[in-house]
Amino acid sequence: MTATYTAKDITVLEGLEPVRQRPGMYIGGVGSAGLHHLVWEILDNAVDEAMNGYASEIDVTLHSDGTSVTVADNGRGIPVDKHPKHKVSALELILTTLHAGGKFDTGSANYKTSGGLHGVGASVVNALSKELVATVKRDGHAWQQSFSRGKPKTKLEPLGPARGTGTTVYFHPDPTIFPRTEFDPALIRERLEIVSYLHRGVRVTFDDQLNRLKHTFRHEQGLADYLKKLIEQGASTGGKPVHDTPFLLSKDNGLRIELALQWTESTTEQLRSYVNGIPTPAGGTHENGLRAGVGKALRNYIDTHNLAPKGINLTTDDMREGFVGILSVFMTDPQFQGQTKDRLNNPQAQAQVDSAVRPALEHWLNHNRTTADAIVARIVLAARAREASRAAHQQVTRRGADAHRLNLPGKLADCLHPRADGSELFIVEGDSAGGSAKQGRDRTHQAILPLRGKVLNTEQATLSKVLENKELADLVTALGCGFGKNFDLSRLRYQRVILLADADSDGNHITTLLLTFLYRHMPGLISAGKVFIAQPPLYRIDLGKETHWAQDDADRDRILTQHARSRAQPEIVRFKGLGEMMPKVLWETTLNPRTRRLLRVEIVDALQTDRVIGDLMGKDPSARLRFIMERAPEAQELDV
Numbered sequence: 256m257t258a259t260y261t262a263k264d265i266t267v268l269e270g271l272e273p274v275r276q277r278p279g280m281y282i283g284g285v286g287s288a289g290l291h292h293l294v295w296e297i298l299d300n301a302v303d304e305a306m307n308g309y310a311s312e313i314d315v316t317l318h319s320d321g322t323s324v325t326v327a328d329n330g331r332g333i334p335v336d337k338h339p340k341h342k343v344s345a346l347e348l349i350l351t352t353l354h355a356g357g358k359f360d361t362g363s364a365n366y367k368t369s370g371g372l373h374g375v376g377a378s379v380v381n382a383l384s385k386e387l388v389a390t391v392k393r394d395g396h397a398w399q400q401s402f403s404r405g406k407p408k409t410k411l412e413p414l415g416p417a418r419g420t421g422t423t424v425y426f427h428p429d430p431t432i433f434p435r436t437e438f439d440p441a442l443i444r445e446r447l448e449i450v451s452y453l454h455r456g457v458r459v460t461f462d463d464q465l466n467r468l469k470h471t472f473r474h475e476q477g478l479a480d481y482l483k484k485l486i487e488q489g490a491s492t493g494g495k496p497v498h499d500t501p502f503l504l505s506k507d508n509g510l511r512i513e514l515a516l517q518w519t520e521s522t523t524e525q526l527r528s529y530v531n532g533i534p535t536p537a538g539g540t541h542e543n544g545l546r547a548g549v550g551k552a553l554r555n556y557i558d559t560h561n562l563a564p565k566g567i568n569l570t571t572d573d574m575r576e577g578f579v580g581i582l583s584v585f586m587t588d589p590q591f592q593g594q595t596k597d598r599l600n601n602p603q604a605q606a607q608v609d610s611a612v613r614p615a616l617e618h619w620l621n622h623n624r625t626t627a628d629a630i631v632a633r634i635v636l637a638a639r640a641r642e643a644s645r646a647a648h649q650q651v652t653r654r655g656a657d658a659h660r661l662n663l664p665g666k667l668a669d670c671l672h673p674r675a676d677g678s679e680l681f682i683v684e685g686d687s688a689g690g691s692a693k694q695g696r697d698r699t700h701q702a703i704l705p706l707r708g709k710v711l712n713t714e715q716a717t718l719s720k721v722l723e724n725k726e727l728a729d730l731v732t733a734l735g736c737g738f739g740k741n742f743d744l745s746r747l748r749y750q751r752v753i754l755l756a757d758a759d760s761d762g763n764h765i766t767t768l769l770l771t772f773l774y775r776h777m778p779g780l781i782s783a784g785k786v787f788i789a790q791p792p793l794y795r796i797d798l799g800k801e802t803h804w805a806q807d808d809a810d811r812d813r814i815l816t817q818h819a820r821s822r823a824q825p826e827i828v829r830f831k832g833l834g835e836m837m838p839k840v841l842w843e844t845t846l847n848p849r850t851r852r853l854l855r856v857e858i859v860d861a862l863q864t865d866r867v868i869g870d871l872m873g874k875d876p877s878a879r880l881r882f883i884m885e886r887a888p889e890a891q892e893l894d895v
């Protein structure tokens with residue numbers, strides 16, 4: 256039974272001066288993150304009221320000035336009765352004194368975090384706001400009190416009869432404390448959406464008056480909905496789930512734990528964890544407990560049903576590959592570590608999560624055998640991939656630097672001094688082009704690897720397909736630096752990797768496929784600036800004794816315009832393909848470091864690249880169509 260608490264229960268009283276003297280101590284800093292902590296603090300109080308079962312709605316407004324916010328809940332309303340000793344209302348006490356924990360509610364464990372960055376209480380927000388107005392509806396009436404920089408500007412004033420109950424807090428951060436007071440609507444929206452996932456059933460609305468957008472979030476299925484969203488997001492970039500039904504857990508054993516997880520074909524692990532609704536991107540003991548619990552449950556299942564493949568040992572890393580999960584724990588007195596307090600430290604959380612997850616997951620695996628076997632197959636695949644790339648890796652390292660003793664692909668025409676400065680590997684499309692390149696190159700520094708036809712589109716292929724593809728396996732061996740988890744830039748056998756394909760759309764397609772493979776499986780090669788695209792000429796333009804080379808139609812027209820006045824009649828030859836070129840011409844125009852033009856491949860915006868590659872190369876044709884239609888105006892040539 257919940258004892259009703261009122262003003263008399265507020266004990267420890269401290270002034271707010273220290274907060275304005277050293278705000279960083281209370282909100283981590285006065286930059287954008289600190290500014291947004293003011294929102295999170297007030298929001299957490301409303302969420303707390305919802306978590307304790309008294310509020311079902313939370314409404315957040317970013318006002319059109321973009322620098323003030325209102326948060327409202329339909330909970331019980333902060334008590335307004337006068338404190339017997341301090342002669343002021345509970346509301347005023349709560350907003351003007353820095354008292355330890357948050358609200359005390361014996362009904363359910365009080366999950367308010369105490370101390371540190373989180374749960375510093377609404378009083379800190381008050382101290383750091385040039386204006387704050389609190390409105391309370393309870394006992395059939397409404398009350399309001401205004402503050403400035405933590406000090407009351409008015410008494411608690413009755414606003415007359417009111418229907419319903421709840422608390423509303425409007426605040427405008429103090430520009431003398433925060434250099435910049437513009438809020439980020441996207442950040443607020445994202446956090447509110449997560450609140451609606453972590454607290455299933457609570458209706459969270461966001462009225463973004465700055466952008467005139469209104470959002471409503473409500474997820475009865477909580478984490479299951481959250482996981483579905485993450486899976487849908489990842490599905491187009493190789494993250495298709497390997498089983499339909501996710502594993503869901505909700506349990507209270509000293510701490511409350513909620514979990515949703517699913518395995519996909521992706522090669523990365525995606526785990527989002529929260530403590531009392533607060534994100535812990537740096538992980539912590541709760542995540543360690545989850546990994547331990549999952550590892551043990553899977554190992555027990557595999558051993559019980561004798562599913563371990565012969566000759567390959569399965570590691571916890573193999574179990575994490577393709578794993579997508581959301582872990583949300585609620586506990587009293589969480590301890591956060593690190594400057595930005597984004598890691599959970601409580602030691603007992605590890606055992607508590609582990610002992611909740613392991614038996615539940617093991618039970619689920621044994622009662623969903625088809626799903627369980629699909630998950631085990633995914634883990635075995637990860638193990639095979641790891642073994643394969645390790646074998647390729649050892650292949651290279653075992654034979655040391657001496658390229659000739661390596662069992663390099665037969666098609667590779669290696670250079671005399673791989674690994675030396677200036678050593679380059681040209682990946683050339685097609686055997687005929689490969690022939691011209693082998694003849695025209697500088698053998699000391701330039702190696703040629705001809706690739707037959709179109710390489711596999713790894714964006715749409717599962718990991719096993721990628722590994723079976725001979726062309727890509729040859730490429731990995733020739734490069735020598737492994738891929739995926741085993742990528743090791745220091746093993747790269749050349750200083751530069753140059754993609755050389757015909758100057759037509761087929762060539763562009765090959766280049767894109769290769770870039771997709773490199774970006775997905777050895778992004779380190781690209782981010783180290785090792786990958787280039789050669790620019791072979793599409794036209795040769797002879798003007799009298801002069802010869803000019805054009806990359807494409809626009810280049811050709813520019814050259815012709817430039818020499819419009821020359822008396823000589825221009826002779827134009829269009830190259831059908833690299834294989835058509837005399838080796839000497841290929842050397843002069845494309846291979847010779849002194850005369851050629853190379854494009855260095857760079858990842859400017861990883862997120863954007865990830866999305867574009869996913870759209871362009873992934874399974875979802877509508878995304879590709881959208882991409883093309885959006886860029887059609889700027890496309891010079893569309894080979895359809």
Ligand code: 28F
Nearest residue numbers: 260261300301304326327331332358359422424
């Ligand atoms: C917009 C932000 O801050 N909501 C809140 C409550 C409700 C109670 C409470 C809050 C009593 C004396 C500790 C009401 N009735 N939204 C919010 N809703 N605080 S903050 O009480 C504070 C305690 O100090 C509340 C009965 N018990 C608790």
